Amino acid sequence: MAAAGIDLGGTKIEARVFDDTWVEVARRRVPTPDRYEDLLSAIEALASFADTVAGCKVPLGVGSAGVFDPQGGPAVAANLAVNGHPFGADLTGRLRRPVSLMNDAVASALSEAVFGAGRGADVVVGLSLGTGVGGGVVRHRRPDEGALGVAGEVGHMAAAAHVIVDAGLPVFACGCGRRGCVEAYVSGPGLARMALHLTGEELTPEEVAAQRQGAMSTVWTCWCDLTAALIRQITLTVDPDIIVLAGGLSRVDGVLGDLRSAGAEDVFEGVRPARLALAEGGDASAARGAAYAALQAGGAL
Ligand SMILES: [Zn+2]
Structure with a gap:
C-alpha cells in the first residue's frame, strides 16, 4: 500500500x-x-x-x-x-x-530504525545535530514519544557543566526560554556562538567545522566533549542498542571518530561501549x- x-x-x-x-x-x-x-x-x-x-x-x-x-x-x-x-x-x-x-x-529515528542504520536493532535512538538538537526513541520499530510527547527532546537537557567551566564559556540562553541547554551549544548556531566567545571570530557553523583541525580546534574539541557527554546521558537513561546521528553536523568529515575519541561510547570502565552510527536515510x-x-x-x- x-x-x-x-x-x-x-x-x-x-x-x-x-x-x-x-x-x-x-x-x-x-x-x-x-x-x-x-x-x-x-x-x-x-x-x-x-x-x-x-x-x-x-x-x-x-x-x-x-x-x-x-x-x-x-x-x-x-x-x-x-x-x-x-x-x-x-x-x-x-x-x-x-x-x-x-x-x-x-x-x-523511526525511518532509521526500520530502513537505515538501526535496522534489526530493538531500541534505537536518533540524535539530530543541526539547526536544533533533537532526538527520538524507537522501540521495536514503534516510536516511543512518552506521556507528554517530549521523550527524546534531548536538546533541552543540561549541557555538561564541567566542559563549559573548563572552557571558560558562559551559560548560554536557549530558545526554549531556559538557560544552559545542550542545544544552545551543540546545534549549528551554538557551535558558531562558542566560536565567537572562544576566538572572537564570527563564522558560520560550516566555517567552524572546516577549520576544526586548525584555528577552530579548541572550539571543535568543546563541541565534541559536549556532544559526547550528551550521548553518554542518552545511554545512561535509555541504553539503546544503537544511537544514530543525523543532521548537518553529523555530516562533518570524521565526526564519528572525533566523538569516539571524546568518549561518546564509553560509559563505565568494564562495560562494553555503546554503539554509534551515522544516519543512512x-x-x-x-x-x-x-x-x-x-x-x-x-x-x-
Ligand atoms: Zn532549551
Whole structure:
C-alpha cells in the first residue's frame, strides 16, 4: 500500500509519496506559510497531490518541528505558526483522514530504525545535530514519544557543566526560554556562538567545522566533549542498542571518530561501549518515517 509523508520545517514543507516497496515515486516542496490557516491549506494541497499520485486517499504522516501532545493538546513549536493550535486534530479535520503527526526527529529515528542504520536493532535512538538538537526513541520499530510527547527532546537537557567551566564559556540562553541547554551549544548556531566567545571570530557553523583541525580546534574539541557527554546521558537513561546521528553536523568529515575519541561510547570502565552510527536515510528520513507511522496507525504494519 502506498503512503505519503510530509516534512514540515520552518522554511519549507515537503511531501514525498512512497510505493508499497518504499521507493519514492513523487515529491513536492512549497515554502512554509506564516499564517496557521495558510499552513493548513498548503498541507491540504500537498495531501491532494499525494492522493492523485497514489490514486487513492493515501495514508499520511507529518513529521514537524515541535512537540505534539499525544492526548491532542496544543502544539508547541517556537518557529512555526502551529504553535498553540490543536494541530493534529485540525489536520485530521482538513485532510478527512487520520494523520500521524509526530516530531520530525522522532520520524527520522523511526525511518532509521526500520530502513537505515538501526535496522534489526530493538531500541534505537536518533540524535539530530543541526539547526536544533533533537532526538527520538524507537522501540521495536514503534516510536516511543512518552506521556507528554517530549521523550527524546534531548536538546533541552543540561549541557555538561564541567566542559563549559573548563572552557571558560558562559551559560548560554536557549530558545526554549531556559538557560544552559545542550542545544544552545551543540546545534549549528551554538557551535558558531562558542566560536565567537572562544576566538572572537564570527563564522558560520560550516566555517567552524572546516577549520576544526586548525584555528577552530579548541572550539571543535568543546563541541565534541559536549556532544559526547550528551550521548553518554542518552545511554545512561535509555541504553539503546544503537544511537544514530543525523543532521548537518553529523555530516562533518570524521565526526564519528572525533566523538569516539571524546568518549561518546564509553560509559563505565568494564562495560562494553555503546554503539554509534551515522544516519543512512538523508533528507527523506522524516517524510519516510512519518509515512511509515501512518501505515502503522492504520494497522497495515
Ligand atoms: Zn532549551
